[in-house]
Amino acid sequence: MQYxxxxxxxxxxxxxxxxxxxxxxxxxxxxxxxxxxADEARKILKDQHFFILxxxxxxxxxxxxxFVKKLRETDTETYVIxxxxxxxxxxxxxxFGNGVDDYITKPFEPKELIARMNRIYEKKNKxxxxxxxxxxxITTNVLTxxxxxxxxxxxxxxxxxxxxxxxxxxxxxxxxAEKAGxxxxxxxxxxxxxxxxxxxxxxxxxxxxHIGYVLRT
Numbered sequence: 001m002q003y004x005x006x007x008x009x010x011x012x013x014x015x016x017x018x019x020x021x022x023x024x025x026x027x028x029x030x031x032x033x034x035x036x037x038a039d040e041a042r043k044i045l046k047d048q049h050f051f052i053l054x055x056x057x058x059x060x061x062x063x064x065x066x067f068v069k070k071l072r073e074t075d076t077e078t079y080v081i082x083x084x085x086x087x088x089x090x091x092x093x094x095x096f097g098n099g100v101d102d103y104i105t106k107p108f109e110p111k112e113l114i115a116r117m118n119r120i121y122e123k124k125n126k127x128x129x130x131x132x133x134x135x136x137x138i139t140t141n142v143l144t145x146x147x148x149x150x151x152x153x154x155x156x157x158x159x160x161x162x163x164x165x166x167x168x169x170x171x172x173x174x175x176x177a178e179k180a181g182x183x184x185x186x187x188x189x190x191x192x193x194x195x196x197x198x199x200x201x202x203x204x205x206x207x208x209x210h211i212g213y214v215l216r217t
Contacts, residue, residue, distance in 0.1 A: 005051065005130070006121060007031045011041045011064065012056035012083070021054065024110045030117070036060075038067040045071075049135065049146050050078060051124055052117055057084035057095070065098045072099035075147035077135075079120050083108070129164040131217040132204050136164050143200075155180050156196045159189070163205065163215035170208035 008025055012018050013036040022032045033048070035041035038059055053071075055064040068080050082095050085106040092103050104113060127139040134145050141157040143150040152160065158180040163171055173189045182188045193213055197205055206214045 005031060005049075007033070007048070007050045008052045008054060008117070009041060009044060009048075009050040010034045010054045011036075011038070011059065011067070012054070013037065013060055014056070017056075024114070025117075028114050028118075038062040038064075038070075041067065045075075045147060047146070049133075049144075052120060053078055053080045055080055055082055055100075057082055057086060057091075065095050065100070068095070068100050069098035075144075076149075077137075077142070077144055078147050079124075081113075081116070129167060129217075131164075131167060131215060132201060134200060134204075136160060138164055150199055152196070152199065155182065155192050156199070159192055159196060160200075160215075163213065167215045167217045170211045170214045172212040174212075176212060 006029055008030045010018055010021050010025075010032060012021075012034075018034050018036075022034060025032045033044060033050070035044055038061065041053075055068060057064040059067065064082060064084070068082070071078070071080070076099075079101050080099065081102040081104060082100045083104055083106060084091065084095075087105045095103055102116065104116075127137050129136045129138060134143060134150070136143050138161055141152070141161050143152055143157070143160065159176055162176055162179045176182070176193075177189050180189075180192070182192070189212075193205060204216055206216055208214050
């Protein structure tokens with residue numbers, strides 16, 4: 001199984017905090033990118049996918065909570081940790097209501113942050129398959145790319161689920177048909193695979209001659 005990258009986007013306009021977090025996270029094996037404003041973060045997120053966003057509450061022009069609320073209109077998967085000096089129940093309720101997953105009050109212990117992030121990473125890797133820029137959640141059968149959901153029919157999602165269980169290995173047509181609940185085997189599977197290819201790329205699913213299909217990572 002392919003693992004989700006340990007890519008983290010730190011969104012904070014305090015240069016000292018950003019530099020410190022970048023050093024700590026990099027030493028702990030994370031791939032760190034940074035943004036000083038909500039608009040800068042959006043530009044980065046258009047082209048890249050991150051498994052965690054560390055968002056400061058007090059951002060210039062648009063606070064972190066507002067940024068997350070807008071983010072959740074198109075991205076419900078990326079994990080968001082809010083970093084803030086405001087330690088109040090009302091502020092926590094506001095942030096959780098806007099789509100924040102976790103909340104850490106400044107000042108915080110770096111070891112605690114790293115521990116939380118590693119735990120999230122472990123959980124995600126148990127259910128996410130990364131292939132050709134796509135992420136497929138084998139628990140929910142949700143396909144995303146750059147944080148945006150790719151709609152699949154129920155049959156397409158079941159076929160992709162089965163292929164994702166053993167990426168880069170051939171899966172027989174009969175097994176795909178069984179798992180996807182397809183009664184008429186070969187021809188129906190071929191038609192459904194053709195439809196799936198249109199959504200994720202012709203070269204992503206290869207034909208294994210006389211066997212079935214292979215998901216390439």
